[in-house]
Amino acid sequence: MNSLSPELLMPAGSLEKLRMAFHYGADAVYAGVPLFSLRARENEISFEDLQVGIDEARRNNKKVYLTANIFARNLKLKSFREQVERWAVLKPDALIMSDPGLMSIVREAHPEIPIHLSVQANCMNWAAVKFWQKMGVTRVILSRELRLTEIKEIKQQVPDMELEAFVHGAICIAYSGRCLMSHYMSHRDANQGVCDNSCRYPYKVYAQKNENPDEILLQDLRDPSQFYPLEEDEHGTYLMNSKDLCLIEHLKELHEAGVCSFKVEGRTKSVFYAALVSRVYRQAIDDMMAGREMDPSLLQQLDILAHRGYHKGFLMGAPTHQAQNYQEENRTAKSTFCGILGPKKEDLYAVEVKGRIKAGDELDIFSPTTRQQVRVEKVFDSMNREKETLHPGVGLAYVKINSEIEPLSLMCQMRPRP
Ligand code: SF4
Structure with a gap:
């Protein structure tokens, strides 16, 4: 096992969350840059906050990565070039990006800023990792859909690439970055940072009365009498509402597989979440590096936070129906x-x-x-x-x-x- 302790990388949706994440044990945080980051609508962190946060992090030997991971339309290229000049002044430890065009703009204007490939780019195999390495990317944030065996193989094939993996937080029902549901339902494009979480809505499923399924007409869709509802209960069901990821029991395997950064999702979550999750994963990483067993009370601490139920994503194999929370949209808190x-x-x-x-x-x-x-x-x-x-x-x-x-x-x- 690599003797270097892996990085604990926490979300920082505001300056207060950034400070609490660091105080409670994060080694690094990631924060969105206004207009060019997913979670654009909830981004509370201003340019001035970023300046303060990066200065404080540097004094404490911690890191701040800036997320600029939207897939941009032509319209945004001019303002992107202007914004890159402002971000360069901040001297972030890296930019997290997914759009190859925007990456090339950064590479030309500021080759000194490291680029990490965002999970939105869905990097799924070692050939893709090699490709991004040639493009000047220094770290790949692995697709959440990868299994442990695949992560190991990627590290064996591209040993000098830094690998980062999500270990905790909400996940999409779709491959990250390949979802058009929110755009279709409410004209809010997930790839422009404005997802409305359409997958969390309650839905009702209907079976068609019409005996010839080829004869579905728009008229039928407008006429509820043409359909039999297949309801779980009177409220319908949350049939696309994924449970949250929690890999705290698998940090050792991920570390042995070559992952150097453990990432937590949740820039829009509370200060309590930022602090408590940092605290829990800090202890888990420190225990792992000291050769101690994981303290089972850490799972209980994660359980008191609002969550949709935890599962292990794709790490150990394809998730079953148990990875879905059919009962409720909202996260249940025990505190x-x-x-x-x-x-x-x-x-x-x-x-x-x-x-x-x-x-x-x-x-x-x-x-x-x-x-x-x-x-x-x-x-x-x-x-x-x-x-x-x-x-x-x-x-x-x-x-x-x-x-x-x-x-x-x-x-x-x-x-x-x-
Ligand atoms: S609608 Fe759901 S699955 Fe699609 S991007 Fe948004 S959170 Fe992810």
């Missing part, structure tokens, strides 16, 4: 995120309130390396007035807790609140 603790002043901790906190609450507190249960004795608003309850939206407030807690610890309650 409520209450806030991020700040420094202690006299006997009160500052807290950035993210969920309701009541005097008397029993809460779990996570720091990067510790977990403890505490009782909230009293709560105070920003003017130091004692209250019964703090609600999200109050901003900074104060809590009295009889325990020593590190700044930037996460407060959560182990059951979702109504």
Whole structure:
């Protein structure tokens, strides 16, 4: 096994998430550049935030990759050239890209910026990896549809290419980057960064009454009496709603196969997700490198986050129907995120309130390396007035807790609140 510890690469959808991911153990983060990144609509990170985040990362020996992975139309080429000049000033550790035309623009204008091939490019075999290597790509983010045996073979055939693999987060029902569903359903093109998650909708399936299937007419489609509904229940079914990927139990195999970077999906997810997933995978990687078994409590920690059910994607073979969550679109959470603790002043901790906190609450507190249960004795608003309850939206407030807690610890309650 490679003696170098693999990189933990977390999403950074905002400057706050970038900071929390690093604080909780990420080695590197990826952040979208406005207009040229998938997840364009939810991108909260500005150019100024990127500058601050990259400067902070550099001081702490961490890395920031910028994602510019849309497939661009002609219309966007001019503005892309202009934007590349701005990104070059930031000196990112790499650009994550999928469009060969946009890559060639970067290669000509700024050959000093490394390019990582985005998962959107669907790199599935070692010949394709060699091709991208000739094009100047220094790292390939492997297609999520690859099996472990295929990853091993790719590394054997192209040993000097860096390989990155997704290990956690939401996945598409379609091959990444080859989905037209959202464009068809709502004119929002997934390959332009504006997917509306059409695969997560509830759908109803109908069997045709007409005995001759060749005679399906548009008229029939408009006439519900022509069809028998095949419903799972009265709400229909989420027949294309994939469960989320979770490969925490397979990090060792991936590392042995030659993967040097473990990537987590979720630029649009919460600060709690950014911090807790970083914490969990940091410990898993450190345990693996120290030769320790995986701590089973890590799976329980991942389970308290909102998710659609976990599965192992294609790593060990083709997924079965169990990789689908037919029951619900929304992710189910087993906890409520209450806030991020700040420094202690006299006997009160500052807290950035993210969920309701009541005097008397029993809460779990996570720091990067510790977990403890505490009782909230009293709560105070920003003017130091004692209250019964703090609600999200109050901003900074104060809590009295009889325990020593590190700044930037996460407060959560182990059951979702109504
Ligand atoms: S509609 Fe679903 S499968 Fe298609 S790109 Fe969006 S998330 Fe992926």
